Amino acid sequence: MPAFHARTVAEIEDWFDDHGLPYFAGDHADRVERWLSRKRITAVLVLIVAVSVAGGVGVAQLVDDGRAWGVFTGVALFLGLLGSFAGRLLRMGTMLRWAVRRTFGSLGLMLPLLTRALPLLLLAVTFLFINAEVWQVASLMSRNVLWASVAFFAVIATAFLLVRLPEEVRKVEREVAGERLADCCAGTPAAEAAREITAEPADLPRFARANLVLVLLFSQAIQVLLLSLGLFAFFVVFGRLTIPDDTIIAWTQQSSVHDLPSLGKSLPITNELFQVAVFLSSFAGLYFTVYAVNDQTYRSQFFAGLSTELEQAVAVNAVYVSLPRDETVER
Structure with missing residues (x-):
């Protein structure tokens, strides 16, 4: 039995990793909890900010148009270092890779949801796209303000999702009980152990529950991103076909339209059209997110596709924590 349990634990932990659930394995969750202590988080953020500011200031002093390049370098360094910290030490890259694989592996199931x-x-x-006031606001924004607006929409959309997604996780936790537990483990490394030991799904640890919320968040976010990119392409094509430059000049009250920096000579896209398309496609992503979390039919269809994975995660975790720990420490 010790060898059987040791092998089962190893296979279950590999299964957790393959399904974007690194926080379900005890050692990974413990490591993440240590890194999320207040002192370590503060030290990491201070270090990231210091390196980003230093890099931005250094670039600003070395190149022409240094202020713009300095800001870009500082932001890029901050996002890159923060992403590296979250992706490697906090294992969020594992969750994101699973969400990407699942999304692109089930595009046929996603299209009916989006068409609602x-x-x-x-x-x-x-x-809104053929509204003069929208063109005046969006096309005349500075590029920094435009990207700040996109980030603002993304933050609001994420907040909506983080309010609703934990409800779905708790709902699945309540449903996986009794005889359903062994059924949910079918096809997983815990299937045999589920029939041989008594396991009842206790409340998930906070990091395991956060893991499920994050994989749901990434899955929904990828859907919103694909929708937004599709709408951006639609606006660019529709704008080039239907809105002449004279109309854009009249709407924006400028003397002329402007080429898109760096790409305007190779792509027939004006800077004004690009900015309006970015602004409206990001706004549409927010609209879709709010619709998705409030429309009961959409929510049921979206989570119907994920319910099997969620139920399996809860059931396999119940078996995992029920295996005799003193027999598996030497694996």
Whole structure:
């Protein structure tokens, strides 16, 4: 039995990793908890900010148009270092890779979900796209303000998801009990152990529950990103076909339209069209997120595709924590 349990534990932990659930394995969760202590988080953030500021200031002093390049370098360094910390030490890269694989592996199932929201969404944003006031606001923004607006929409969308997604996780936790536990373990490394030991799913540890919320968040975020990119392409094509430069000049009250920096001579896209397309596609992503978390039919269809994975995670975790720990420490 000790060898059987040791092998099962190893296979279950590999299964957790393959399914974007690194926090379900005890050692990974303990490591993450240590890194998320207040002192370590503060030290890491201070170090990241210091390196980013130093890099930005250094670039600003070395190149022409140094201020813009300095800001870009500082932001890029901050995001890169923060992403490296979250991706490697906090293992969020494992969750994101699973979400990407699952999303692109089930595009056929995603399209019917998106088509529920697309008709009303296209009607609303297309009306905004041919509105002069929207062009005056979006096309005349500085590029920094434009990206700040996109980031603001993304933060609001994430906040909506983080309010609703924990409810779905708790719902699955309540449903996986009794005889269903062994059924949910079918096809997993815990299937045999589930029939031989008594396991009841206790409340998930906080990091395991956070893990499930994060994989759901990444899955939904990838859907929103794909939708936003599709709408961006739609606006660019629609704008080039239907809105002449004279109309853009009249709407924006400028003397002329401007080429898109660096790409304007090779791509037939004006800077004004690019900015309006970015602004409205990001706004549409926020609209879709709010619709997704509030429309009961969409939510049920979206989570129907993920419910099997969530139920398996809860059931396999119940078996994992029920295995005799004193017999597996030497694995």
